[in-house]
Amino acid sequence: MKRDKYELLRRVVQSERAEAVRRSKMKSVKNYRNGFQAGYARGVTEGQRTFAIPFEGTSIIIPTYNQKELVLQCIASIEAHTEQPYEIIVVDDGSVDGTREALQKRRGLIRVGVHSENLGFASAVNTGLMMAKGNMIVLLNNDVLVTERWLSQLLTALNSNKGVAAVGPVTNYIGGEQQINTTYKDLPEMAAFAANYNATDRSKWWYTDRLVGFCLLFSRKTFEEVGYFDEGYKIGNFEDDDWILRLQLQGKRLMIAGDTFVHHIGSVSMKSLGEEGFAVVNGKNEQFYHQKWGRSLELLRRMKEGKEELRDRRSVDFYPTHVWVEGGFGKRYWLEHGMKYPLSGLTGENTLPRSPVRLSVIDLMQIPTGAGSPPPNLALIEKNGLREGAVIQGEDGKRYQLDRGQWREIVSTYTCELWGLSGGAEIGTPEELGRYGKGLPILPPPRLESQEL
Numbered sequence: 456m457k458r459d460k461y462e463l464l465r466r467v468v469q470s471e472r473a474e475a476v477r478r479s480k481m482k483s484v485k486n487y488r489n490g491f492q493a494g495y496a497r498g499v500t501e502g503q504r505t506f507a508i509p510f511e512g513t514s515i516i517i518p519t520y521n522q523k524e525l526v527l528q529c530i531a532s533i534e535a536h537t538e539q540p541y542e543i544i545v546v547d548d549g550s551v552d553g554t555r556e557a558l559q560k561r562r563g564l565i566r567v568g569v570h571s572e573n574l575g576f577a578s579a580v581n582t583g584l585m586m587a588k589g590n591m592i593v594l595l596n597n598d599v600l601v602t603e604r605w606l607s608q609l610l611t612a613l614n615s616n617k618g619v620a621a622v623g624p625v626t627n628y629i630g631g632e633q634q635i636n637t638t639y640k641d642l643p644e645m646a647a648f649a650a651n652y653n654a655t656d657r658s659k660w661w662y663t664d665r666l667v668g669f670c671l672l673f674s675r676k677t678f679e680e681v682g683y684f685d686e687g688y689k690i691g692n693f694e695d696d697d698w699i700l701r702l703q704l705q706g707k708r709l710m711i712a713g714d715t716f717v718h719h720i721g722s723v724s725m726k727s728l729g730e731e732g733f734a735v736v737n738g739k740n741e742q743f744y745h746q747k748w749g750r751s752l753e754l755l756r757r758m759k760e761g762k763e764e765l766r767d768r769r770s771v772d773f774y775p776t777h778v779w780v781e782g783g784f785g786k787r788y789w790l791e792h793g794m795k796y797p798l799s800g801l802t803g804e805n806t807l808p809r810s811p812v813r814l815s816v817i818d819l820m821q822i823p824t825g826a827g828s829p830p831p832n833l834a835l836i837e838k839n840g841l842r843e844g845a846v847i848q849g850e851d852g853k854r855y856q857l858d859r860g861q862w863r864e865i866v867s868t869y870t871c872e873l874w875g876l877s878g879g880a881e882i883g884t885p886e887e888l889g890r891y892g893k894g895l896p897i898l899p900p901p902r903l904e905s906q907e908l
Contacts, residue, residue, distance in 0.1 A: 509675055512540030513591040513606060516583030518576055520548040523557050525720070526597040530565065533595075536603050539610065542566060546583045549573035574904070576691035577684040581908055584678060592678055594695075596669040598720035599626075600642070602649030605717055609672045612660055612712040618767075620681075620707035621673040621699070623666040628721040632663055633711055645718050652716045659713035664755075666709050668695030670717055679817050680705060680769040683908055685901035687747070693740040697901075700751055704758055704898065705768040747899055749867040754896065771821050773898040775865075776858045777844030778874050779811035782819050783906040787811050791844075792859060794825035812874055814900055815908045846876050847883035855883070861894030870899040 515533060519526040530543060546568040547555045558567050568582045580594060591610065595601075605624065613622045627637045627645075639645045681702045688694040699709065748754070774780075774790065781787040788795040788811075845857045846865070854871055855862040871877040874897065 508588070509590045510540070510542075510588050512542065512589045513593055513610075513672075514542050514544055514583075514587035514589035515593045515595055516544045516546065516580065516587060517595050517597050518546045518548055518579030518583065519550065519554060519597040520573055520579075521550045521552045521554065522597050523550070523552050523554040526554060527557060527561075529595065529597050529599055529601075530561070532600040532602070536601050537606050539606050541606070542587075542589060544568065544583045544586050546570070546579040546586075548575070548579040575686065575689050577686045577688050577694040578904060580694075581683045581686065581903070581905065584683060585905075585908060587675075587678075590675050592673055592675060594668055594671045596719070599670055600645070600718040600720075601670075602646065602653060602717055604653045605715055606672075608653060608655055608715040609712055611655060612710055612715070613672055613674070615657070615660070616708075616710075618708050619710045620677045620702055621666055621671055622710045622712050623669075623671050624712050624715040624717050626669065626717055626719040628719045629667050629669060631665055631667060633667060635713075635716070642718075649716050649718070652714075654714060656714040661711055661713060663709050663711050664703070665696070666699055666711070668698075669719055671695070677702070677707065679821070680767075681707075682770045682817055683815055683901055683903060685747075686904050687743055687902035688740045690736045691740075692737050693744045697744060697747070700748065700755065701770065701898070703755055704773070704896075705770070706758075707767060747867060747869050749869075754866055758896075768895070769821055770898070770900065771818055773895055774900070775844075775856050775863070775874050775876060775897045777856075778876070780814045780819075781811040782814060782816060783908060788819070790822070791825075793822065795819065795822045796825045812900060813903055815903055817908075818900065845881075846871075847881050847887070849883055849888055850885065855888070856897060857891065858894055861892045862888055863894040864896045866896050866898055870897060873899050 515537075517526060517529060526545060530545070533541070533543060541564065543565045544567075545558055545565060547558065548570045549572040555567065555569055558565065566586060568579075568586055570579065570582065583594075584592070591613075593606070593609075609622050609624060613619055623633055625633050625635045628634065637645075637648060639648045681698060684694045685697050688697065703709070745751075771793075776791050776793075778790050779787060780790050780795070787798040789798070790796075843857060843859070846854055847857070847862075848854050854865045854876070856865060856876060857863075865871050865874075865876060868877070876897075
């Protein structure tokens with residue numbers, strides 16, 4: 456009987472202890488959840504507050520897709536050889552090889568952007584550009600190993616002349632002027648070669664018409680004036696040529712820092728497509744490039760010859776007048792004479808003659824918002840004489856738009872169609888064109904898929 460009482464008492468004590476433990480755990484879980492939510496809320500608030508505030512350093516953007524070991528190797532080289540303030544932004548473009556998990560385990564100045572699917576190099580770069588906070592930006596391929604003094608020397612070259620907008624190093628494997636001959640046989644020999652090679656020498660700097668995007672340094676100001684990469688280029692190739700051309704058409708210059716060497720393994724992601732797959736991707740992107748820009752080298756040559764036009768400009772200076780545009784999430788504007796007018800101030804959405812052209816937040820921020828409303832009569836762009844915004848086709852087959860007393864050449868059929876300027880053009884004579892001055896050409900904006908850009 457006494458034993459039964461002791462057993463009953465023991466069970467009661469155990470039950471009370473178990474209940475106390477359960478309550479303690481519930482309290483801990485509740486405290487953790489409350490703390491997590493409070494910390495998350497503070498983090499969101501702080502993130503929103505500091506989102507547009509750059510820091511005095513360099514954002515190093517590394518797009519990557521299914522190359523876990525390479526990107527970890529790249530990051531390690533940055534951490535070993537970068538003395539200046541920096542942040543690393545890795546954009547995982549839908550990898551399925553454990554890249555994201557490996558990055559999340561690393562400590563240090565690394566921020567990770569994640570795409571749920573493979574959207575291509577241009578899209579990954581754009582996500583990185585949107586995330587970047589540095590007043591300087593480096594685009595870096597995941598198959599690059601940086602070396603001693605790499606960033607300090609590139610910054611020295613970039614800051615040497617206000618006319619220089621972008622700088623690239625030399626390397627062992629790349630197409631064009633940036634490739635040099637090397638003799639090393641392995642990575643330890645490469646590190647020794649680079650340590651000896653990387654010494655500031657202005658005589659090894661030279662201007663160029665092309666930089667390859669494997670390692671590219673530019674300022675935040677240059678990014679804001681040139682804009683995002685064009686996501687019409689699928690997977691990869693030609694998107695950096697497109698961006699560089701836009702930069703040059705704005706009167707900006709490129710420089711090769713021939714005194715700065717980084718190691719480039721070379722085209723790993725593109726090689727993974729196989730010879731046939733690479734040919735298909737490269738061919739489509741090349742076709743899109745020429746469709747978009749037409750005779751781009753001729754256009755650039757003519758721009759350089761027009762000395763009064765070769766000044767530091769922005770992408771928005773090359774946009775037309777009398778067109779509809781929209782930002783992310785569908786906010787629409789009427790663009791006229793370099794000003795934007797919100798749709799709410801106009802006569803109604805049913806007056807839109809076509810779908811608006813999508814512009815980035817970066818572009819829209821640089822276009823002043825007009826006070827009040829522009830003339831709501833959209834017949835101004837109809838072919839009733841040579842009115843503002845009218846499009847005319849010259850005897851040379853090129854199309855022009857009249858904008859504030861100047862003819863502005865529309866650079867390609869693609870540009871005409873994209874801006875909605877392809878219909879209703881009159882045939883103009885040289886005499887008619889001669890009555891007006893010559894303005895900046897009209898260029899196409901980049902294609903953007905993400906609503907957040």
